[in-house]
Amino acid sequence: MKAVGRLTGWFRGRSLRSRLAVLTAAAVAVAIALSALACWFLVRDRLYQQVRNNLRNAPPVLVGPQQRLIACGDDARTALERAATAAAADPENRRNPQPNRWDVQLIAADGSICFPLSSERAIKTSPSDLSVLGTHGTTFRDGEYLDGSPAMVRRSSVTLTVDGVTGQYVQLVAEGVSDVQDSLRELAFILIGVAAGGVVLAGVAGRIVARSALKPVDRLSDAVEHIARTEEVGTTIPVHGKDEIARLSTSFNSMSTALLNSRERQTRLIADAGHELRTPLTSLRTNVDLLIRSDETGRPLPADTRTRLLGNMKAQMQELTLLIGDLLQLSRPDSPKPGQNLAVVALHEIAGRAVERARLRGPGLVFNLAVHPWYVHGDAAALERAVINLLDNAVKYSPPGGAVDVSLIDGRLTVRDHGPGIPQDELQYVFDRFWRSPSSRQLPGSGLGLSIVAQTVRDTGGEVALGPAADGGPGALASVVLPGQPDRPE
Template identity: 70%
Template sequence: MSPTVPPPPLNPPRVPRRNRLTTWYRARSLRSRLAFLTAAAVAVAIALSALACWFIVERKQYDLIKQDLASAPPLPPAPAALTKLICAKTPQEALAKVQSAQIVSSDPPRFDSQVVTPDLSTVCLRSTSSKAIELLPSDRTILALDAGDSRTRTGSYTDGTPAMVKVAWYFDRETREKIVVLNALPTKPVEESLRQLALLLGGVALGGVILAGLAGRLVARSALKPVDRLSDAVEHIARTEEVGTTIPVHGEDEIARLSTSFNAMSTALANSRERQTRLIADAGHELRTPLTSLRTNVDLLIRSDDTGRPLPPATRTKLLGNMKAQMQELTVLIGDLLQLSRPDSPKPVRTLAVVAVHEIAERAVERAELRGPGLVFETATAPWYVHADAAALERAVINLLDNAVKYSPPGGTIEVRLDRGVLTVRDHGPGIPPDELPYVFDRFWRSPSSRQLPGSGLGLSIVAQSVREAGGEVSLGPAPDGGPGTLATVRLPGGPAPE
């Protein structure tokens, strides 16, 4: 019986709009994002500038109207026939009476004015008025101010036209009673101007955003050209595996630094591949000789057994001895290759141990004495401790002593000194020609004069690598006193006591 599958929810959870926007933004290319951010920044700047401009103009326009209203008199002076007041209970009724009187003024007043009793029960207009002002209950509060003081408010005419209204109260000169005087100016022209200004600013802002988007696209394309070249170079290397490809670097900005770092990485990869190729080729060349010799000796043994003509015992013993020596040479060569196959970069200090260099030197001398029984070893070592790989450092010292043993004449002397972190090994052999000194630490390099001697040409390469891993330096040169032989010098950082 199959398990019951629950039905899908009727209302699946909705992804928040912010997450959808973030997902959409991250899905865009870097060029699109840069163009979008540029356009957004310019759009915000233009929008803020447009809003600030609109509010400044709006306040300035309304301030001008207020200033005009501040200069309005209680009852503007005019001929007596034109200043006759027509009164009614409401502004609408008073305006209707004025319009029915059909009195036309040759000099229309600057302000629209009307007089109201303190209880707002009677409204009086001039006979030449063309508009009436809507009253608000708050107009009564003007009586709380001193006579002649005024208050400005927004309002409208009876026909709905917006206006700015100045409200004040005075004592009538004839009746000595309080009267409320309203003066108004229409604000519709200002609102129309502000509306047109808003449309103009909106059009400018929209055009600015479009131009900003285009400019952002152009800027992004221009700014990301080095990134495009870098991407093309990386894709070319990934496609063709041709390391060593570089791109031109212009300027000193972040993109130029990135390009420089890429060029350095590509060059390092090319050098690493070249070293690997050279190591494989050199290793194959060095392995071919002992393998060929081994195959020849094995074929000779097999042929002698197959033909029923066994080799003389002395010849067979010599042949087996040669095979053993060749196997030992192969073993040493493979060990050297494994040693050199490690990365060239030094190991982190935290993985190294405190090593007594003087003890390593003494053990290496003991082993060298077994390999050169007829040689004289003069040893003088002072305590010295370093942070290093003990096995690698001991192998480096042994390789130096093996070289000294190999090239020393019978009964010769080998001097080993260790003083304040400087280890020297001096032999009295034929020495190294000056023109060959730059190559002595190269892998598989062997002097033409010593190719008949056993060895693979990897010993000094291992010495150089091990000393570098310990943070030191190694060098080979002629004997300091001008005599025969070679002086090997190893400088190791450390101290006379373990830390």
């Protein structure tokens, strides 16, 4: 287990290229080893099958005029040993055995051995040989000669007449398999050499394949290191093909582009916020300087002028407060975290409260209300802020004594004013941050209200639009569609 742990630690400590090369070489090595092993066993089975077929074709033992048997028993055993010694002493016979040459001997029922004169080598018997006596068919076993040479032995039961006595004998027919074993041994060495060479080539090929396959990863790593070193987001790498590496490269390019867009939005937001904050801060500083100078010179301002200056300062402070609140609202992530401030919200109740606040800001206006129940899943505070911003926009541009129509039917909230409306060429900018129509620059506001409305509606999964009134009359129509249902969910 410790060795396995050390090997695993070593493997994990290698580079991805090295690990891929090692795995490729290992996979090829295992495949080559299995193929070589299967080849060896297949050749062995075929060779031994050929030996068995030769033994099946061996002629039967003939007794009588055609073939004479020596005596069975101890004399035959002595003759067997003498024949085995003579065969072992003849190197030429051992080196060049004759093909299709079989050695035959018989085993009587009492275990005595009978040896035909045609046989040249004695077969070593086995206690299991007598088990086939009196049976039909043929069986094979691995055996050997008395001189130690390996052989394949065929066993069968035969009926013979020996010395005038007919009886059952076990016939052993053997064929030497030394050549077969030598061939298998040579084949094993060849396959081992081929497998070793294949492993080496697999390692080289694995290294080349790993280097080629990981080139896109190297480019990706270089791009990431470049971004980390220089903070130049937006860097992309070329994408080739449609494989996993190409998908990873595409995802990286998308992420890099998204980071660039996010940085640009942050930069633009900071620049726009600084620009919007400069005006009220400059006015505040001017008024404060004027008050300080009047006190330092001992020439106090008239009471009405001082009151007017303090009123202006209060209005500018309120404008700063609203602007900072809007900036904080916009600084939140575009999508809220799951479960963060989300609940079932009664949109009709929010619309009712927003209308009451709008009445205070436009005391001379008439609000026509047609609100039906509608429940949505979202952030109650953010939704109320969005509805209030829509109504504030309508109040700001409504003429004195005008009317504001508010309706909520089937999840569609509309706010219609009867003011000057929005020029057609400016409609595409109304939801941009800090954008204000040139004709309304003198009116209070930061240009963030409608941006907050758009962001809140998108976060809730709805849609928002602002355009001219549907009936072609004066004024603008703001429309918000939010997913929900008319009954409170259980």
